[in-house]
Amino acid sequence: MAPAVPALRRPIVSLHRTPPPLQNLRRHSFSPIPHEEPCDPPNSSATLLSRAAALLNFAAQPSHLSQIHAILLSSGLLRCFPSLSAKLFSSSADLDLIQEARHLLDEIPRPSVPLWNAAIRLHSRHGAFADALHIYDKMLHQGVVPDGLSLPPVLKACGGLPAPTVGRAVHAHILRRGFETDLFVQNGLVAMYAKCGQIPCARAIFDRLSDRNVVSWTSIISGCAQNGFPLEALQIFARMRSSSDVRPDFIALVSVLKAYMDIEDLDQGSSVHGLVIKLGLDDEPDLVITLTAIYAKCGQVRTARSLFDRVPSPAVILWNAMISGYAKNGHASEAVELFREMIARHIKPDSVTIRSAILACAQLGSLEVGKWIEDYAGHSQFKDDIFVKTSLIDMYAKCGSIAHAHRVFECIPNKDVVVWSALIMGYGLHGRGREAIRLFEEMKCARVRPNDVTFVGLLSACKHAGLVDEGWKYFHSMRHYGIEPRHQHYACVVDLLARAGRLEKAYEFVRSMPMEPEVTVWGALLNACKIYGHVGLGRYAAERIFALEPSNAGHYVQLSNIYASVGMWSDVAKVRVLMKEKGVTKAIGCSLTEIDGKLHSFRAGDKSHPRYKEIFEKLAELEMKLKKSGFVPHMGSVLHDLSMEEKEESLCNHGERIAIAFGLISTAPGTTLRIMKNLRACVNCHSATKLISKLVGREIVIRDINRFHHFKDGLCSCGDYW
DNA sequence: CACTCCATAT
Numbered sequence: 119m120a121p122a123v124p125a126l127r128r129p130i131v132s133l134h135r136t137p138p139p140l141q142n143l144r145r146h147s148f149s150p151i152p153h154e155e156p157c158d159p160p161n162s163s164a165t166l167l168s169r170a171a172a173l174l175n176f177a178a179q180p181s182h183l184s185q186i187h188a189i190l191l192s193s194g195l196l197r198c199f200p201s202l203s204a205k206l207f208s209s210s211a212d213l214d215l216i217q218e219a220r221h222l223l224d225e226i227p228r229p230s231v232p233l234w235n236a237a238i239r240l241h242s243r244h245g246a247f248a249d250a251l252h253i254y255d256k257m258l259h260q261g262v263v264p265d266g267l268s269l270p271p272v273l274k275a276c277g278g279l280p281a282p283t284v285g286r287a288v289h290a291h292i293l294r295r296g297f298e299t300d301l302f303v304q305n306g307l308v309a310m311y312a313k314c315g316q317i318p319c320a321r322a323i324f325d326r327l328s329d330r331n332v333v334s335w336t337s338i339i340s341g342c343a344q345n346g347f348p349l350e351a352l353q354i355f356a357r358m359r360s361s362s363d364v365r366p367d368f369i370a371l372v373s374v375l376k377a378y379m380d381i382e383d384l385d386q387g388s389s390v391h392g393l394v395i396k397l398g399l400d401d402e403p404d405l406v407i408t409l410t411a412i413y414a415k416c417g418q419v420r421t422a423r424s425l426f427d428r429v430p431s432p433a434v435i436l437w438n439a440m441i442s443g444y445a446k447n448g449h450a451s452e453a454v455e456l457f458r459e460m461i462a463r464h465i466k467p468d469s470v471t472i473r474s475a476i477l478a479c480a481q482l483g484s485l486e487v488g489k490w491i492e493d494y495a496g497h498s499q500f501k502d503d504i505f506v507k508t509s510l511i512d513m514y515a516k517c518g519s520i521a522h523a524h525r526v527f528e529c530i531p532n533k534d535v536v537v538w539s540a541l542i543m544g545y546g547l548h549g550r551g552r553e554a555i556r557l558f559e560e561m562k563c564a565r566v567r568p569n570d571v572t573f574v575g576l577l578s579a580c581k582h583a584g585l586v587d588e589g590w591k592y593f594h595s596m597r598h599y600g601i602e603p604r605h606q607h608y609a610c611v612v613d614l615l616a617r618a619g620r621l622e623k624a625y626e627f628v629r630s631m632p633m634e635p636e637v638t639v640w641g642a643l644l645n646a647c648k649i650y651g652h653v654g655l656g657r658y659a660a661e662r663i664f665a666l667e668p669s670n671a672g673h674y675v676q677l678s679n680i681y682a683s684v685g686m687w688s689d690v691a692k693v694r695v696l697m698k699e700k701g702v703t704k705a706i707g708c709s710l711t712e713i714d715g716k717l718h719s720f721r722a723g724d725k726s727h728p729r730y731k732e733i734f735e736k737l738a739e740l741e742m743k744l745k746k747s748g749f750v751p752h753m754g755s756v757l758h759d760l761s762m763e764e765k766e767e768s769l770c771n772h773g774e775r776i777a778i779a780f781g782l783i784s785t786a787p788g789t790t791l792r793i794m795k796n797l798r799a800c801v802n803c804h805s806a807t808k809l810i811s812k813l814v815g816r817e818i819v820i821r822d823i824n825r826f827h828h829f830k831d832g833l834c835s836c837g838d839y840w
Numbered sequence: 841c842a843c844t845c846c847a848t849a850t
Contacts, residue, residue: 273841309842334842336841344843373842408844438846439844441845443845471846473847474846476847504847507847509846539848570849572848581850642850
């Protein structure tokens with residue numbers, strides 16, 4: 119069978135014009151391969167053969183190689199000189215041309231062991247594990263005896279399979295062949311078992327090693343770190359430091375940092391940073407990437423950025439670490455900005471970059487920037503990437519346009535469970551629970567199996583829409599799918615029960631949980647207690663929360679609101695004192711709105727905007743209209759009795775309303791206003807906005823920290839429960 | 841021979 123030869127755009131003669139190989143060839147005058155005589159030589163074949171053999175040494179680009187391949191085929195040389203096939207094979211392997219190498223291997227009558235090894239290594243290195251194993255199998259079937267270099271890539275391929283079955287067979291094979299003393303093979307075994315999740319096996323082999331080099335230690339450490347055992351990884355690293363004089367190299371430290379990243383221990387992580395510097399490895403690109411990632415992931419974006427900035431031309435992965443670090447830690451605009459800088463510098467993003475940039479847009483909440491990124495992704499080579507599409511669905515939902523999210527969804531040919539879950543979650547965010555349920559049912563009809571995240575989406579959709587009975591039913595259907603409910607699921611049910619006013623039942627439900635309730639669960643109870651003014655239970659839930667998460671200001675505010683709703687002012691004051699004692703400060707309320715592709719941010723009584731005079735005129739007009747139609751501030755008495763904290767709350771209302779006023783004067787009548795805020799919607803503001811939507815005949819879409827509120831004709835999509 | 845960045849979750 120002839121190997122596939124790519125179509126040539128230019129005539130073959132152009133090869134002879136390609137300067138470097140030919141010039142080199144003339145200068146060095148390579149001798150022809152002596153012992154092989156052409157069987158039926160075409161014209162001047164000896165010259166061609168010598169040139170071809172030499173050219174292969176210089177084939178530095180796939181296009182060179184395929185042209186040489188074409189010459190050899192069309193001239194008949196390949197058929198006459200089998201040695202050229204082997205040479206062609208090695209060149210293809212060196213250039214990572216897997217397909218080409220694979221075809222050539224089949225053409226070679228009796229490949230040597232190094233040739234087999236090269237073929238296995240090539241496939242293994244590129245993740246073509248099944249192919250690598252297939253080639254190994256074929257080698258054995260031809261009676262070829264593998265050497266010590268054959269097995270490490272075979273083991274690597276076994277490690278890429280989900281089950282250790284094949285790996286065990288190869289292990290047995292190794293013992294039979296007597297390779298068990300080869301350190302490289304041993305290291306390969308350790309890594310293989312660790313990757314298949316067989317950590318005890320990996321450790322057993324590692325422990326029995328009489329001689330351990332840096333790769334042995336690295337294999338077991340990274341095996342643990344990469345497979346969900348960060349603590350074991352760190353424990354072994356400690357043993358490496360104390361009981362051996364093997365110096366960790368950059369790869370070992372990358373894995374150690376990854377383990378600290380997983381347990382989010384930045385303190386220890388930065389002490390490893392110290393070690394990195396001490397060992398003089400701080401310019402090692404992979405370590406810079408991992409260090410940047412750990413700082414960014416733990417919220418130290420400035421430190422991460424300073425590492426990033428020290429690198430003159432960062433690799434794509436480093437850009438990714440920085441961009442996703444920004445996106446995940448509330449620095450969405452920096453993430454988008456950095457992504458733009460990357461494009462401006464003509465650095466080609468990969469699919470991870472694009473996904474991180476889309477995530478940043480989702481956090482940013484700007485529909486305009488969101489459309490821009492979709493356009494960008496649509497023109498990239500990742501336009502059909504299901505991961506990219508999934509994040510677009512999430513992004514559009516979080517940017518307030520469920521219609522856009524649905525459009526992306528519709529265009530995905532083979533929707534997997536994550537795609538469905540993302541849209542279900544999106545409908546839930548917008549309070550459209552019925553549609554979320556319909557989607558869920560459609561998904562089941564499409565024979566896609568829901569997972570635990572699907573149920574988080576579905577139950578939170580029921581929660582946001584107040585579909586109590588449906589939520590209860592779906593919660594209990596989880597077990598039919600063999601899904602064990604987790605905290606988020608319990609939290610949704612607690613919320614649903616409490617919403618229906620069944621606080622006692624909700625508490626009973628919390629007590630019946632098979633695990634220790636976490637903040638989300640108590641938080642749901644606390645929220646409901648605020649709605650129903652249930653002081654006793656609210657206080658209890660708050661105490662549990664404070665024990666678990668003492669520095670989150672939102673919880674203190676909730677408790678304070680419960681006291682306020684029933685007029686317990688002295689307790690409100692006590693909460694304030696408690697906050698001061700613990701050094702907890704409330705996040706400053708901030709509302710954003712986007713006009714003509716530009717984001718405008720408004721804070722407490724903000725007068726910094728260039729058009730603030732017009733804005734405040736509009737605001738006064740709105741206040742008057744509200745008063746005229748009988749609007750009474752809901753928490754008037756609260757404001758009267760409280761100082762700092764509630765004042766802030768009231769100012770936050772202003773911030774939101776300033777954004778509305780600004781939107782009204784900046785857009786054509788009837789345009790939907792879109793506003794994002796960093797806190798949850800507050801009662802006073804919420805009822806005012808409902809009325810405003812009616813008074814000015816506008817649809818107002820507000821994204822708070824938890825969900826969307828669609829205000830229209832005096833009503834809100836949340837049904838006044840959030 | 842060993843390694844880093846990654847979509848869906850209150």
